[in-house]
Amino acid sequence: MTKYTDQGKNDTRSGFGAGLAELGRTNPNVVALCADLVGSLKMQKFIEENPDRFFQIGIAEANMMGIAAGLTIGGKIPFTGTFANFSTGRVYDQIRQSIAYSGKNVKICASHAGITLGEDGATHQILEDIGLMKMLPGMVVINPCDYNQTKAATIAIADYDGPVYLRFGRPKVANFTPADQKFEIGKAVLLQEGTDVTIVATGHLVWEALQAAEELASKGISSEVINIHTIKPLDKEAILKSVKKTGCIVTAEEHNYLGGLGESVAGALASAHPTPQEFVATKDTFGESGTPAQLMDKYGLNNKAIITAVSKVIERK
Amino acid sequence: MPELNQLQDIVTQTRRDILRMVHKVNSGHPGGSLGCAEFFVSLYHELMDLNEGFAMDGKGEDLFFLSNGHISPVYYSVLARKGYFAVDELNTFRLINSRLQGHPTTHEGLPGIRIASGSLGQGMSVAIGAAQAKKLNNDTKIIYSLHGDGELQEGQNWEAIMYASGKKVDNLIATIDLNGKQIDGATDDVLPMGDLKAKFEAFDWDVVEIKEGNNIAAILEGMKEAKSRTGKGKPVCVLLYTMMGNGVDFMMHTHAWHGKAPNDEQLESALSQNAETLGDY
Known part of the structure; x- marks a missing residue:
């Protein structure tokens, strides 16, 4: 890939x-x-x-x-x-x-x-x-x-x-997707194949997911990374296909865990294929002043937070 | 052009439609609907340049937007009797699976409706957008809109009023239904709005007053005057002084019938004051 x-x-x-x-x-x-x-x-x-x-x-x-x-x-x-x-x-x-x-x-x-x-x-x-x-x-x-x-x-x-x-x-x-990409509304983009965990991310967290996957690979954990650019309509098929293989999922977004991508994914999986899930998202809180990097770190919205969430979710399989 | 007495006959039938619609489902807003019957009939049967049939984009025809959507009974009656949909469909007002929702909507595809309204204060912005689209399309037809007076308490109106004059949206005639009443009582008691003519003029609108807003001849004269003032760099406001509940003696001079339907006896009394003209649905 x-x-x-x-x-x-x-x-x-x-x-x-x-x-x-x-x-x-x-x-x-x-x-x-x-x-x-x-x-x-x-x-x-x-x-x-x-x-x-x-x-x-x-x-x-x-x-x-x-x-x-x-x-x-x-x-x-x-x-x-x-x-x-x-x-x-x-x-x-x-x-x-x-x-x-x-x-x-x-x-x-x-x-x-x-x-x-x-x-x-x-x-x-x-x-x-x-x-x-x-x-x-x-x-x-x-x-x-x-x-x-x-x-x-x-x-x-x-x-x-x-x-x-x-x-x-x-x-x-980071600008990392192809300049000539065809954008399809509602169509997830599989960025990296893996077998141990599915990481589904949206927005700024997609690059963080790729960084996390690289770090996880060095520890022997194989991550499948999916870019969900369209939260609604959600590409349920792509997510289901992946979790059937990996058996667990981490969702990552720059948003409250209530109402966000993670909630949509949980809803889809709960009725189709219940799967252990960890949420990288803000925990029902307002933000504050700071640099973007400081804030993403403090509120647990970066590759480190994704790595922690992956460790937790794999134990729950 | 219809004669005044023909328009009056349509008004009388519209009143019957309004009363029968709200009575059947024991809900809806007869007071404001009755107060605007002459205005709607004048607009659709005389003033507006309309194409045959209904197309959402309304290119090459005048458009109307109702901002105070709760007076849907008068809107539905006038649209049906103008031929946008079958008059019989008025029977379905506010019933389940109907296109005639409590408040007007495009959602069920009812011909004649171009925007949902009901949550107040939004219609003037929409009318301005439609007016600016007409300008972009080199379409010289104009936009009419209607707003409640109490509705002007919503702040979005004043964003829109400031914008329309600032951006010279001069193909818009926004009419304010000045009946002086809202759900909780007289507008002057709920929240006095002061001198609306002075307010609109201070926002650099051209203002036309129609003191007899339930008199068809006065409406036609005032609205034609308003139309003559379009295209001159300013949006035009019509202050239409109306009587809530007009045409039904016990519904006049009170705000009690803003959102209340008549019972059987009251309906009978109201209908007896407005004899059938075009035939009930």
Whole structure:
């Protein structure tokens, strides 16, 4: 199988910006909206090339979600941009009624998700957004792992007719997936085959899972690593196939264990193939200020935490 | 163009539809529905440029968005009698497996509806988005929307009101149903909103007042005036002064019928005040 190596650190939000810019050139129906965070969301290129198709809403996220819903009625494909916190919890009812229940083709693009937002602290670090969004009937939830995958996902969701939540982050992280990858919504990506444990990760934790697997291999533990970029719809088949071979699973995500990927995986396995599982996730807590690396360490969201979880879950087999 | 008395006949039948719909399921919102019957009938039968049939994208036609979705009975009656769906379907209002949900929705595919509403304060943003899409599509038709006065207590409206003028969304006519009442009582008692005309003007909207919001001739005149002010760089607000429960004596001058259905006797009395014109469903 492919050996994944870091092609150079980059931020997933820049992957979004690059994907949006490409859509600006290829899909005349794509429009973009932003609530006063153009620089943070890396939307400048799209705006520069398509000034008529960009709507600066100001600091008014509820209005932005409603306007996006209205734009779909004229056949547009709106991409909204703001931080994950303001893309979800702040505007939950607007998304629920005007977008999800109304079945509108809005792409809710959410940057600075999770604890790696860093120094701004807990007011801006949302660790509940995956849960909020996956609970909405019909909402697709995607959390790509690196720059290349975020770019590919951004481009892919324009071709899907329906509401999508696309979650990405702030810090520069390893860029290790192929630049020319084909992004398939709902299709897990098997990154590494193994026999002793399945590690299923999403977002920034995918690279950490690969690092953990390498360390585990040196200890004689064979890990199967799966990138679940789409939390909903979940690729249950890929997960089932893997745990039937390995007999245990670790889920890893930059999110609360309540409502996150781990919970979705546990739910799928409980009814189909009960499997020992350990959760690498935050434990029902808010975040705090700090550097991304410090926070990922303190809250148990890195390769070390994955290695610990693997040791525990293998003992439970 | 229909004569005024023809429009009045549709209004009378719409009142009967509203009353019979809410009576059958002993739920729904007759008060605000009755108060806006003349407005809806004027809009759909006279004012709006509408295409045949229903297409979600509504290209090349005027669009209407109802933000205060609880007055769904008047919306459903007017849509049915305009031909968007069979009038008989009004029989299914609020029943299980119906397309006529308690509050309007696209979810069941009811022709004529383009957005779900009911959770208040969201419709103006949606209307603005649809208006901006029309501009992008070089579509010169306009967007109409209706909002409750109590609904303006929701903050999202003021985000939208600020945006619409700031971004010169001048192909929008947002009408406020000024009946002065909400569930808990008079708006002035629940939360006084002061001078709405001054507020909209302060937000740089063009404001048209229709003092007799239950008089078809006054509505037509005011709405035509409002339309003449579109395309001039400002969004247009219509302040429509209405009487909640209009056309049924015991439902007027009170907020009691905001969300309450009449019993058998009350229905009989209400219907006797509004003789059948187009035929009951």
